[in-house]
Amino acid sequence: MKTAMQELIDDLRGFRDEHTSPLVISRMNKVLLKASLLLTKEKEQIVNAYKEGCSDGGFFDKKWDEVRAEEYYHETYGGDK
Numbered sequence: 001m002k003t004a005m006q007e008l009i010d011d012l013r014g015f016r017d018e019h020t021s022p023l024v025i026s027r028m029n030k031v032l033l034k035a036s037l038l039l040t041k042e043k044e045q046i047v048n049a050y051k052e053g054c055s056d057g058g059f060f061d062k063k064w065d066e067v068r069a070e071e072y073y074h075e076t077y078g079g080d081k
Contacts (some may be wrong), residue, residue, distance in 0.1 A: 003046070003077050005039040047073050 002010070012035060016028035047069040055065065 001076060003042055004041070005035060005042045006077065009035050009039065031060075041074060043077075046077070 009032060012028060013030055016025055016032065019025060019028070042062040047066075049071050051065045054068070
């Protein structure tokens with residue numbers, strides 16, 4: 001499964017790669033950089049939501065919150081650990 005930002009980045013890369021105009025490529029690279037930064041923010045939001053949801057149930061050990069949340073993101077969305 002991919003996040004919405006991961007899908008958007010893939011689409012933007014495909015669009016960029018279909019064009020040969022240096023101007024289009026340059027602008028698309030800027031858009032892709034911004035999208036990559038937003039992907040990092042999206043990951044943080046997903047990880048934080050996972051930690052918050054698990055801690056609400058009372059079964060989450062605080063010292064493992066970050067590790068388990070990162071593993072969840074990686075397993076679900078294939079992102080970097």
